[in-house]
Structure formats: structure tokens, C-alpha cells
Amino acid sequence: MWLLLPFVILPIVEIALFIQVGGAIGVLPTILLVLLSAVAGVAVMRRQGALAMLDVQRAMQEFRDPSAPMAHGALIMVAGALMVIPGLFTSAVGVLLLIPAVRSLVMRWMGRKVRVSGVGFGYPGREADVMGDFPSGFGRRGNSRDGVIDGEYSVQDDPPAPVREGLTDDRPAGGPRPGSSGWTRH
Secondary structure (H helix, E strand, O other): OOOHHHHHHHHHHHHHHHHHHHHHHOHHHHHHHHHHHHHHHHHHHHHHHHHHHHHHHHHHHOOOOOHHHHHHHHHHHHHHHHHHOOOHHHHHHHHHHOOHHHHHHHHHHHHHHOOOOOOEEEEOOEEEEOOOOOOOOOOOOOOOOOOOOOOOOOOOOOOOHHHHHHHOOOOOOOOOOOOOOOOOOO
């Protein structure tokens, strides 16, 4: 039911605004206003969308939370889309969303409406929560909140002998063809 209301009310509001504005400034200036709004919306989506992506990349490079730049970028794209949709009300809402303070207000309002029901990651057989509920063998060293994950590695110059034997094309006559694993028939 709530989803149906915007599709019923929005066209009525847009038609009423077209009648009022068209009566005040004339038909051609009203049409020109709608066309300029669409062109500005496309320009906003191209320019500001690219800048928002740069903000997200910069946040990730600086190891900051990229959610705020992503949300701002998404709202800028919504603003551009609203400006492209023919209508004076939607264009006005789109222009309002271009103001950073209004975007922050919208993000705060949306943040209050969002409820996180669970956060976690898992591996086959068992899920582990973010706080580090790992079974034996999956332990961490150091403080889990410092953002550093310790690891170990080793460098091997040559693979072990059984692996090396299949790397050359030197095979006995009548032996299996290269690429023949024995699992398929050729």
C-alpha cells in the first residue's frame, strides 16, 4: 500500500505544479525549465558521481570507513536522477539533495531507520563472529582491535621433486599425453 502512494500522489503534485508555474511564467519557459533540469541532472550524475567515487577511493587508501562517502555518492546519484525525471517537484528535491547539509540530514534519518540484525563471517562447518570466536587452529595474535592481522609465509625456490617431474615435456614413448590426467577419456 505504501509503495502505491508515490505513484498516485507524485503525478498529481507534478501536474498541479506544472499548471501553477506554467500559469505564472508561461508554457515555453516551463518546458525549458524542465529540459534544463534534465541536462543539469545528467551533468551532476557524471561529475559528482565521479568525484564521489574518488572520495570513496581516498577513504579506502587512508584506511577510513568508506560508508559516508559511499552514502553521499549514492544520494548525489539519486539527486541527479530526480533532476532528470520530468517534473518540477522531483527536480526541486534533487537540487535539495545536492546540498551537503541536507544529505547529512537524510543520512542521519535513514541511519535511525536501519537496524543491524547481525554481523559476522564464517567458514565451512561453523560461523564465527567478528569479535574473534575462532576454534582452535584459527587463533589470532595481538590485539584484535588494532587492525593488524599477523601472518607467516615461506619462500620456496623450487617445488618439491614430485611436482617438478610433471613440468617438462620429456615423457617416455607411449606414455600419457601432456594434459591427460587419467580422469577423462580422449
